[in-house]
Amino acid sequence: MRSRVWWGTTAVVLGGLLVAGCGDGSGDGDKASPAAGKAAADDRPVTVTDCTGARTTFSAAPEKIVTSNASSLELLLRLGAGDKVIGTGFPPGKGTLPGDLDAQAQQVKVLSQTVIPKEKLLGSGADLYIDTFANMSMGGGMGDAPTEEEFKAAGIKHIYLKSTACASMAKSAVTDLSAVEADITSLGEITATSAKAEQLVEGMKKKVDAVRNAVGGTPESKRPTYFFFDFDAGTKQPMAVCNRQIANAVISQAGARNVFADCDGDYKQVGWEDVIAENPDWIQLGVRNRGSEAANRKAFDEAQKWLESNSATKGLKAVKEGHFLRIGSEQTTIAGVENADTVERIAKTLYPGKVG
Incomplete structure (x- = not known):
């Protein structure tokens, strides 16, 4: 199993179950899903499936939802279903969500700063639990997941x-x-917020389409190469985002080439010699949200300084030219509306003047 750092703690991420079928992210993976099609707010029952084909049916919208972390919580807040959330694990730090979402998030009961302990989760009174990841190590003597x-x-x-x-x-x-869009659509169907889900998805598509129209004609060989530096995963041996990870889609849609796009899977540990061999044009400083702008800036500074001072990386093209992007890990690697914002931010940096 592979450890992943989330807000200063560790969670194990494995492939597994999902909402609304097991699409591959290639654009046509949801056609066979039993939940395909847009349910109206009162169109019941709503049935979703997981990767194993197991079905979960909702005859009514859930009233008491617990979320595993800030990612699924944010999606529910954006959908307008935040009043149904009674608790969360891995809560967002104050000020980390945009606008009114932050104030709403701070009102949600924190069941754990990390993974919610088994007994607390089962005794929470929830009628729905949304996992962002398929398997999370409970750790800390908290026992196994339910x-x-x-x-x-x-x-x-x-x-x-x-x-x-x-x-x-x-x-x-x-x-x-x-x-990602299918996740939002499914959550909208489940929580009777389909109209808002459609609005969010359309907004994402509009941003990504604008980037594609601006830079999509750039030949593959002319697209800048790009390395996502997962600073919080450790510096001794870099963790590469592979071609099954959302980040690969974000990078690709922005008109760049993920230097580890030939790696089948979501994440893989590589060596610095592999990064050096790729010699990327740009490096994203993948830092997880620390809870404040000042703390985030400090973390980005630390990540950049490490690359600039380490003997193995200071000679990289991106490092010598100062080609760094300071964009948080969560909006790049975890499902959310901000994935589209990240596509836009990367494209504006890599193609100045082309993306409005």
Whole structure:
């Protein structure tokens, strides 16, 4: 299993279950999903499936939702279903969400700063639990994650976000944001907020389409190469984002070439010699949100300084030319509306003057 740092803590990310079918992110992976099609706000029952084909049916919209972390919480807030959330794990730091979302997020009960302990989750009174990842190590003596039988006995329906939970199981490279859009659509159907979900998805498509129209004609060989430096995953051995990860789609849609796009899977540990061999044109400083602008800036500074002072990396083209992008990890690697914003930010940096 592979450890991933989330807000200063560790969570194990494995391929697994998902919301609304197991699409591959290539644009047509959801056609066979039983949940395909847009349900009206009162169109019930709503049925979604997981990667194994197991079905979860909602005869009514859930009233008491617990989210595994800030990612699924943010999506529910954006959908207008935040009043249904009774608790979360891995809460967003104050000021980390934009606008009114931040104030709403701070009102949500924090069940754990990390993974919610099994007994607390089962006793939360929730009727729905949304996992961003397929498997999370409970750690810290908190015991194992609940089994599906235990969720059922507690009256809790258990679903996952497809675009992250099923990333490693995708059948082909993820090069667009269709899996993320499907997650938003499914959550809209489940929570009776389909109209808002459609609005969010259309907004994402509009931004990405504008970037594609501006830089999509650039030949593959002319596109700048790009390395996502996952600073929080450790510097001894870099963690590469591979072609099944959302970040690969974000990078591709922005008109860049992920230097590890030939790696099948979501993440893979590589060596610095591999990064040196690729000699990327641009490097994104992948830093997780520290909870404040000042703390984030300090973390970005540390990541950049490490690259500039390390003997193995200071000679890289991107480092010598100062080609760094300071964009947080979450909006690049985790499903959310801000994936489209990140596409736009990367494209504006790599293609100055072309993207409005």
